[in-house]
Amino acid sequence: MNDDQRSAVMADIYLLLFLALFSVTAILMTLTANLTLNTIYLGLTLVMILMTYFFGAITGLTANLIFIFLQAIVMIYINTTHHATIPMIMIFWLVMPLLLSATFYGMTRHLTQLQVANAKLRGDIMKRGAFDERTDLRTTVAYIQDAQVFIETNRRFQLPVTTVIIRIRYFNEIKRMMNEQQFSDLLRLTSDTIASTTRDNDITYSLDQDNPTWAVLLFSDTPGAQIAANRLKSAFDKRLKESVSLNSLEILLVVGIASWDADKMKSPYDLMNTGIKETEYDVAR
Structure with a gap:
């Protein structure tokens, strides 16, 4: 017992x-x-x-x-x-x-x-588990599992595999100006925006909620992923202005784009970490 x-x-x-x-x-x-x-x-x-x-x-x-x-x-x-x-x-x-x-x-x-x-x-x-309760998105566990499938597809069929990592610029400073409800609204708004602006065959994930981090896996090269990232930023800006609880805050997204390179990367973690690193070089609009 x-x-x-x-x-x-x-x-x-x-x-x-x-x-x-x-x-x-x-x-x-x-x-x-x-x-x-x-x-x-x-x-x-x-x-x-x-x-x-x-x-x-x-x-x-x-x-x-x-x-x-x-x-x-x-x-x-x-x-x-x-x-x-x-x-x-x-x-x-x-x-x-x-x-x-x-x-x-x-x-x-x-x-x-x-x-x-x-x-x-x-x-x-x-x-x-595979899903995050707060955002209804797949989690890091699912990301690693799915990325392995994407990588294997890349190896067999030579399809380009790219990940887009999304974060909120200066999140720690912004969080101090938000209450719990605004924080929840921000997570939901960002998650819904990412999910709605990606293609049907692109998969969206919530990797971290302490420092909110999202990811998208897609069969695309870097220029195609950049187009998707720009579309995502524009949609987020529009929804942010329409949000009653968040429109008074200046919130910007930063993205990092990383493509799978079999010569430099050994595992899905390398792909994810490279994308996270790339967010540091994004100049938010």
Whole structure:
């Protein structure tokens, strides 16, 4: 049994214990005639369960100890001022709140562990997978795989293979002027523009989102790729002016173009890195 399965089983066990203890509490409440105290204690118990959930086990334990102390004060007060006795069966309120808080905390703790594990798994899948969730584009993993196919086609049929790498000029400076929504809008706008301006047989990728980097693989020589890059820049400028959230920012794209050279390059990484290097020499309009 792995950790996730163990956490799921423990969460179920704690849930069953919580429900069982709550059922026992309800039965004991019906056996006592003190409706007022039962109602008050039940309300305070629910408050302590919520405190344990939101603020942790230490806070919940402290609240339960305070509750036990308050119950002792109530018993002393009723016995001395009203000369009445509280039924011994009411003693269950000394332990039930603590047990309910503990079992509820145990359940939520293991559920939280499952959520964290699922989030990590989702992130690993997206990182290693073929598609980027934020832009709906293929990722670096897919780029390397597809580039290998393009390179093999080049070797067999002598078709020119070129990659176009797209970045945002002075991105780090621009990012400091954007909020999270604008950053998301920029990623989406750029991705949609690249995808819509490329040919059907050209493939678009999202290589990096920390320093947003896109790539296009195409069967073309360098002049043909340059025409595609210029068309892309023009389309981006037009869409940027139409964007309500981004039109106030001066955002320029830079592109790097690299063609496959079997004599100088050994792997798809060489093609990609050469294109990234070429972005440093592009003079953005």
